[in-house]
Amino acid sequence: MIAPNMEIHRDAEKLGELAPLYAALLAHHVNLPNVPQAQPSELSWSLRRAEYETWLKDSNGFVVVARRDGIAVGYAVVSIAAGPDDMWVTGNHIAEVQTLAVRAADRGAGIGTTLLDAIDSELGCQGVRDIQIAVVATNEDAIRLYQRRGFTPRLVVLSNYAR
Template sequence: MDVEITAGAVDDVAGLEPLWLAMLDHHREVTDERWPVRGPGESWALCSEQYRTWLGEGSALLFLAHRAAPAGTRELIGYLLCQLLPSGPTFDLGPSHGEVHSLVVSDRARGGGTGSTLLQACKRELRARGVTHWSIGVVEANRDAIRLYERLGFAPWIRHMLAPLDE
């Protein structure tokens, strides 16, 4: 599949909604009822506000994946949003590190290399900016994503654990 990766901006955020909602459905599929997933309207409102804020202040990078579609158009088949965060006091990750907040590939394009291509584009840009480390969070039950990230050199680092507070 011929995929074109371009840099995105605040004006591109609205077009990401269908992909975000598909990822939300995927999260519902791979997790169990202990981990409630927000409704689509609420989730997208929160997500798009975060994206616009981060991109507007220059603390995030957005990469868009398109492929040729009929009649000479382009179809958005994936995106990656990476935050640039200051490194904390414990680990020497340089002045800042990249944190991949979202990596989304459409169901039709999944498994065709789009996710890897988006990650490679992000990695090149982070290196060009002098960033030496990056991280990505993944739902523990999302085994396919974990295998992809491990193939690209990610390894477990900090484990976040979650529990509901019993009444």
């Protein structure tokens, strides 16, 4: 399989084309065991897109888009917060992968790894060494991917959402 081309964007111009990938990620998440009820797809995308726009504008964040034959097959959005962390020893900036999504048909083909490689490269250029990512607790494939990259569990988020 041909490796995807990677693009890095620092503005919201390309966000619209990511909506189908986000919808696929949301559908994947709602099919995992022990997850709360999700927002309707269009509302969820609208809320998430607004967050992306804020992170891109206010945090030196960026979007990495993986393309095959000109079509987006995966993406990641990264925000960068000022550090150091108030509790943990970190550098002066802390990156967070806010979303990493890969088209359902392309999962397991190394696109997530390639997106993470591009993130690491971009953060290295910016001198950012600390990075975190949240993952749905029952998303075992994603957890394995991140652990292979050296991520370790640090916090557990508990929720009690009213339905």
